[in-house]
Amino acid sequence: MATATIYPNAPDLCADDYVAIGLATCFIKEEGEVHEVKVIEAIPSAALEAIVKGIPTSYEIAWGTTLGAVLDGEEPKMMPEFPPSAQFSDEFSFRAIAAARTYKSRPQAQSHIQLGTARSDFNYSLERKRV
Numbered sequence: 181m182a183t184a185t186i187y188p189n190a191p192d193l194c195a196d197d198y199v200a201i202g203l204a205t206c207f208i209k210e211e212g213e214v215h216e217v218k219v220i221e222a223i224p225s226a227a228l229e230a231i232v233k234g235i236p237t238s239y240e241i242a243w244g245t246t247l248g249a250v251l252d253g254e255e256p257k258m259m260p261e262f263p264p265s266a267q268f269s270d271e272f273s274f275r276a277i278a279a280a281r282t283y284k285s286r287p288q289a290q291s292h293i294q295l296g297t298a299r300s301d302f303n304y305s306l307e308r309k310r311v
Contacts, residue, residue: 193247195246195247197280197283197284198287198290200228200243200283200290201222201250202221202223203219203220203241204269205238205306218267219268219269220272222276222279224279225286225289226289228242228292229289229292232292234303237304238304238306239302241299241300241302244299246295247276247277251273251276
């Protein structure tokens with residue numbers, strides 16, 4: 181039985197569709213100073229496949245979850261696993277929906293982080309800072 185869509189701009193998706201969500205270390209520049217921030221971002225399948233092959237990444241950890249776990253309609257929703265100090269990326273809802281579509285077209289990419297699990301064995305590096 182298919183779950184009804186709850187995303188007006190994405191009638192092809194439902195709350196049960198898979199998406200990988202990562203916690204990235206980024207930096208903001210304010211008044212000449214650089215500050216570290218933790219950002220919650222959707223990870224498209226191609227990016228996840230590159231990350232698990234060992235390219236340096238700003239992602240500390242990533243979760244295999246569903247759209248319904250991270251979106252309430254089209255509003256971002258904090259999962260209990262997310263650090264309270266983390267913030268959602270710009271256009272999180274749009275990007276989460278776009279990323280979910282990549283896993284529908286490449287379902288084998290879901291095997292890198294099984295639904296309901298987390299993965300943190302990435303080549304985490306801050307050498308190239310994301311500002």
